Amino acid sequence: MSISRLLRSKPKPRIAESPPVDILELKKDPYYIVASVEVGNSTTKCILTATNMKNGQTRIVNKTVKMTRDVRKPRPGEEVFAHTLCGTPLTRESVSELVRDTLLESHATARLSIKDDLNFVVRSTGVVAGFSSPDEVGTFIQALADGCLIAGVPPRLMTPAMSIQNIPDRFRPYSLMEKIVFNGPVASVFPPKGSTGVEIVANEMEGELATAGIKEGSKWTDVDFRNPCLSLDFGTTLDGRITSAEMPYSNTIGNFCGLAGAIPDALIQGTGLVDPQTGTTLDLFSGKKVKVDRTARDYARVIDEHIRIERVPVGRSRYGSVPVDPAAAEKIGVVLIGCDVGENGSELNRLSQLGRKIHQEKGLKTLFAAIDVAAAITARRLVKVAVDAGLVTRDTAIGVTGRAGISGNKPELILEEIGTLGLYDQPEKNIVFVDDGLARGAAVMARCMNSMGTPRHPMGGLRGGGCILRQRIEYEART
Numbered sequence: 188m189s190i191s192r193l194l195r196s197k198p199k200p201r202i203a204e205s206p207p208v209d210i211l212e213l214k215k216d217p218y219y220i221v222a223s224v225e226v227g228n229s230t231t232k233c234i235l236t237a238t239n240m241k242n243g244q245t246r247i248v249n250k251t252v253k254m255t256r257d258v259r260k261p262r263p264g265e266e267v268f269a270h271t272l273c274g275t276p277l278t279r280e281s282v283s284e285l286v287r288d289t290l291l292e293s294h295a296t297a298r299l300s301i302k303d304d305l306n307f308v309v310r311s312t313g314v315v316a317g318f319s320s321p322d323e324v325g326t327f328i329q330a331l332a333d334g335c336l337i338a339g340v341p342p343r344l345m346t347p348a349m350s351i352q353n354i355p356d357r358f359r360p361y362s363l364m365e366k367i368v369f370n371g372p373v374a375s376v377f378p379p380k381g382s383t384g385v386e387i388v389a390n391e392m393e394g395e396l397a398t399a400g401i402k403e404g405s406k407w408t409d410v411d412f413r414n415p416c417l418s419l420d421f422g423t424t425l426d427g428r429i430t431s432a433e434m435p436y437s438n439t440i441g442n443f444c445g446l447a448g449a450i451p452d453a454l455i456q457g458t459g460l461v462d463p464q465t466g467t468t469l470d471l472f473s474g475k476k477v478k479v480d481r482t483a484r485d486y487a488r489v490i491d492e493h494i495r496i497e498r499v500p501v502g503r504s505r506y507g508s509v510p511v512d513p514a515a516a517e518k519i520g521v522v523l524i525g526c527d528v529g530e531n532g533s534e535l536n537r538l539s540q541l542g543r544k545i546h547q548e549k550g551l552k553t554l555f556a557a558i559d560v561a562a563a564i565t566a567r568r569l570v571k572v573a574v575d576a577g578l579v580t581r582d583t584a585i586g587v588t589g590r591a592g593i594s595g596n597k598p599e600l601i602l603e604e605i606g607t608l609g610l611y612d613q614p615e616k617n618i619v620f621v622d623d624g625l626a627r628g629a630a631v632m633a634r635c636m637n638s639m640g641t642p643r644h645p646m647g648g649l650r651g652g653g654c655i656l657r658q659r660i661e662y663e664a665r666t
């Protein structure tokens with residue numbers, strides 16, 4: 188290695204950070220307020236965002252996070268319609284109460300009124316493991332609507348406005364509804380063609396939101412995350428998309444699915460420091476970075492040997508516990524890429540044993556460091572499968588969100604690992620890390636549904652290109 192290379196400092200990962208916004212500021216400018224209600228396998232969240240319609244920037248107003256496992260138990264007579272990945276039973280009623288409480292708490296803390304201040308609600312869930320086919324996720328989204336309604340959300344805040352009259356006065360100047368209508372693509376990406384996407388993979392909507400959210404979050408950095416791009420959302424489960432380079436709208440050409448945070452959770456469950464069934468990495472994470480040494484890297488390689496990453500083989504109805512339909516995906520030209528441990532997590536218990544061993548031999552810090560390295564190797568392998576399938580080139584931007592992908596040392600390590608693929612001259616200018624990607628995506632989706640945009644700060648279109656409003660108008664005149 189040359190001296191100059193040795194002396195060059197390590198590239199800094201680009202992590203999107205937006206300044207918080209307070210209530211006084213919210214009254215000054217036209218801020219569009221969206222609640223993202225997410226029931227995940229580990230956490231249930233209500234994240235309130237405010238988008239300044241003058242410049243299109245989205246900031247976080249409040250984030251209320253509860254553990255999904257603390258949901259109340261099913262009452263006699265209620266039907267258990269879903270289970271989280273670690274087995275917590277959910278009924279339509281218990282989910283809606285959890286959603287109601289989270290929404291109310293979030294607004295109370297932010298001192299905002301659901302009735303007067305909120306402009307839109309987007310609901311999503313990662314709890315899909317128990318469904319027998321990908322599209323059953325729709326039932327869950329309806330249960331989330333119950334929760335919003337009993338919290339006092341007006342129903343019109345959950346569906347796209349049909350005419351400009353339904354948009355509040357102060358936002359009308361920012362709606363382009365008279366020029367363009369919402370026809371499916373969020374942040375200029377079509378869902379998998381010929382479907383809404385959920386027919387092929389149950390968490391396609393999460394992938395859609397995460398992709399849009401990373402597009403928005405990247406605006407706070409120098410990474411251009413327009414199309415073509417690849418997004419990875421490391422929640423308890425994995426979701427994400429790969430998009431093509433087309434104008435004015437790109438297509439979804441790949442989807443990610445399977446296990447993500449469930450992998451570190453299994454390792455941590457083995458330590459005996461958390462509940463062996465429902466404990467999570469989050470329960471022990473201090474928020475501080477730990478030192479990554481040789482030993483941690485060696486352990487990470489052993490962890491990695493248990494992790495399967497591949498194109499989802501035809502014939503599987505579930506991959507990494509996520510319902511999939513690989514035959515339907517193949518028909519519409521979408522490549523499914525999955526992450527699993529054994530088959531549908533069947534060997535997660537082996538990871539728990541390994542977690543126990545690492546903890547006993549070297550302690551918790553080394554285990555956390557090994558988890559960070561293992562996550563980075565996973566990210567690199569997922570990208571490699573996409574490259575080998577011809578879906579990703581040096582023109583593709585990569586974006587990562589979700590706690591199991593951006594906490595601790597993961598951004599630095601992911602940059603280093605993906606760097607080894609040799610795709611980019613400057614990986615740090617092509618890979619972006621975004622906190623709360625899904626909630627930011629909800630803010631984008633809400634605006635797309637109401638044809639609201641800021642042409643001077645475009646999010647749609649291609650990397651390096653300009654605003655695509657004119658092409659969109661021409662496209663719609665043709666179709």
Ligand SMILES: Nc1ncnc2c1ncn2[C@@H]1O[C@H](COP(=O)(O)OP(=O)(O)OP(=O)(O)O)[C@@H](O)[C@H]1O
Pocket residue numbers: 225226227228229230231312313314421422423424425447448449451452467468469470472558589590591592594595
């Ligand atoms: N420091 C960390 N290292 C690795 N994983 C972590 C860390 N902190 C949290 N996690 C994991 O991230 C996951 C939680 O992330 P998140 O809240 O985004 O998921 P979720 O929305 O509940 O899941 P999903 O959307 O897949 O249903 C858990 O599996 C959690 O243990």
Ligand SMILES: [Mg+2]
Pocket residue numbers: 225226227228313422423625
């Ligand atoms: Mg989630």
